[in-house]
Amino acid sequence: MNRCCPLCNGFIDIYEFCPDCGGKMEDGGAINEYYDPYSPYIEIISSRERFENDNECLHLIYCPFCGRDKREKIKKVLLDGYKLK
Template sequence: MGVCSVCNGLRKFEINCDNCNELLEEKGRYMDYFDDYSPYMPIDQMKLEDGIPDDYKNRQCPHLYRCSSCGTDRVILISE
């Protein structure tokens, strides 16, 4: 099992919005938003069900980033 540097607070990414160029805010793991119990499920199991091809195989952790200015959401894959 890999370690996600964003989940563990080891690294921050500064990513700008494609629409308005404002800085996106990191909102946590993408799959934690699926339902009420998603944050409590095993991470590797959720990667198999999140609809993102190869994130499990490539050891990537999908994170949701949101623009507070225009509301755009973007999923960024963080290498573990």
């Protein structure tokens, strides 16, 4: 079965509002794809979490207004569940 992240593939959009300023938060991309060897922040999301969450895609959601960010797990879906129009 081919699972994919609906957010990575543009099937869904992020509708989260910043708890600090109320601005609409945006998807910063999948953290798995972030590669920054100097960032301890990324180190915390160890490979352990990656392995255990094969059905989820970890995204960085950020507020473009105040810079707050957080991690959000997006459940991967079966590709069949989304018919392309």
